[in-house]
Amino acid sequence: MLRIGLTGGIGAGKSTVAKRLAELGAVIVDADRLAREVVAPGTDGLAEIVTAFGDRMLTAEGTLDRPAMGELVFADAAARARLNEIVHPRVAARTAELLAQAAPDAIVVHDVPLLVENGLAAGYHLVVVVHADEAVRVQRLRRDRAMTEEAVRARIASQATEAARRAAADVWLDNDGSTSQTRAAVDLLWTSRIEPFAHNLRTNTPAMTARSAATGFDPNRAVRAGRLIARLRSELGGYDEQIVAIEHVGATSVPGVAAPDVLELMLTVVSAEAAENLTAPLSSAGFPPVTREPDTAEPSESEVSGARLHRSADPGAPADLYVVVAGSAGS
Ligand SMILES: CC(C)(COP(=O)(O)OP(=O)(O)OC[C@H]1O[C@@H](n2cnc3c(N)ncnc32)[C@H](O)[C@@H]1O)[C@@H](O)C(=O)NCCC(=O)NCCS
Numbered sequence: 001m002l003r004i005g006l007t008g009g010i011g012a013g014k015s016t017v018a019k020r021l022a023e024l025g026a027v028i029v030d031a032d033r034l035a036r037e038v039v040a041p042g043t044d045g046l047a048e049i050v051t052a053f054g055d056r057m058l059t060a061e062g063t064l065d066r067p068a069m070g071e072l073v074f075a076d077a078a079a080r081a082r083l084n085e086i087v088h089p090r091v092a093a094r095t096a097e098l099l100a101q102a103a104p105d106a107i108v109v110h111d112v113p114l115l116v117e118n119g120l121a122a123g124y125h126l127v128v129v130v131h132a133d134e135a136v137r138v139q140r141l142r143r144d145r146a147m148t149e150e151a152v153r154a155r156i157a158s159q160a161t162e163a164a165r166r167a168a169a170d171v172w173l174d175n176d177g178s179t180s181q182t183r184a185a186v187d188l189l190w191t192s193r194i195e196p197f198a199h200n201l202r203t204n205t206p207a208m209t210a211r212s213a214a215t216g217f218d219p220n221r222a223v224r225a226g227r228l229i230a231r232l233r234s235e236l237g238g239y240d241e242q243i244v245a246i247e248h249v250g251a252t253s254v255p256g257v258a259a260p261d262v263l264e265l266m267l268t269v270v271s272a273e274a275a276e277n278l279t280a281p282l283s284s285a286g287f288p289p290v291t292r293e294p295d296t297a298e299p300s301e302s303e304v305s306g307a308r309l310h311r312s313a314d315p316g317a318p319a320d321l322y323v324v325v326a327g328s329a330g331s
């Protein structure tokens with residue numbers, strides 16, 4: 001299963017992008033919708049809200065008074081934290097149930113507004129951020145949802161900054177233009193990256209990416225490496241005792257040095273057995289092993305002697321991962 005996290009600030013265009021991804025074949029898990037379900041009348045979520053905030057947060061029909069709740073929590077960080085404490089664990093539990101029900105070969109898109117705020121990025125194979133300028137978002141939400149400018153800005157102020165979203169984004173989708181432009185960008189993303197990535201993941205195949213010539217030093221590569229390392233750490237969480245370190249290595253890790261746009265990572269493990277144990281989880285994490293062609297003189301072995309080579313299945317972000325045993329020649 002390819003897991004994609006889709007996020008962006010209020011009104012950025014997540015639902016618009018998710019709708020197109022659903023048409024293309026993705027299974028959508030919508031956090032805003034689940035956040036409504038877990039506080040529907042009769043739920044323990046709604047009961048806990050009443051205990052925390054009083055029945056002034058209920059309408060005459062006994063449903064959550066969303067405008068009243070919104071007015072309170074987007075003006076008061078402590079109240080927002082309290083509401084989040086009630087709603088987020090319930091949404092997380094429901095999300096886990098839905099993910100468990102999805103087909104093993106599904107492409108699941110998790111539409112989650114607070115992905116960056118809640119530190120969830122490492123849990124996905126790919127994080128897609130939809131962005132529109134603040135002024136554009138204000139104008140669209142005033143027009144389409146009759147929100148006041150003040151209400152939109154209060155929500156924006158309670159959410160992650162653009163810089164924080166940029167650091168988390170594997171894909172940045174600009175939605176300042178027309179919906180048809182965004183739709184075309186989503187279609188291209190689907191055919192050029194998401195579908196082949198999902199295919200590679202299913203078939204345990206590293207991405208076939210042309211190795212580019214060295215280009216100038218790019219500090220963003222360290223950020224990208226950091227994202228991949230966090231992802232690997234999250235995915236290999238059950239194997240902590242077998243892992244010594246996961247590091248960004250090679251030319252792309254050296255400040256000021258020109259390098260081909262292929263990240264190199266090194267995973268140091270405690271033993272040869274640990275390297276073997278990690279083969280399957282690394283494949284699920286999006287780093288299948290590179291196998292040597294039986295009849296070629298040229299070994300598709302890594303340059304790091306004694307290392308096992310794994311390679312990213314993501315065609316949009318070339319990365320090699322050397323798995324070495326601590327104390328061996330390659331480590
Ligand atoms: C405060 C509530 C009742 C207001 O309801 P309302 O119908 O006006 O808004 P809705 O739920 O449709 O959310 C619209 C957008 O507001 C923003 N937003 C919602 N909750 C939050 C929050 N806790 N922090 C920051 N932004 C938020 C998101 O961009 C979201 O997409 C509601 O948003 C809520 O229960 N929020 C807490 C749960 C939550 O965090 N939901 C977000 C995804 S899990």
Ligand SMILES: Nc1ncnc2c1ncn2[C@@H]1O[C@H](COP(=O)(O)OP(=O)(O)OP(=O)(O)O)[C@@H](O)[C@H]1O
Pocket residue numbers: 008009010011012013014015016017032113140141144145175176177178179180182
């Ligand atoms: N490119 C666009 N041009 C014009 N209007 C747009 C465009 N993209 C989205 N919209 C409109 O802007 C509003 C916000 O978009 P959308 O609902 O997709 O954002 P969202 O990120 O899902 O919002 P929320 O944070 O509330 O969940 C919607 O009314 C939508 O129809």
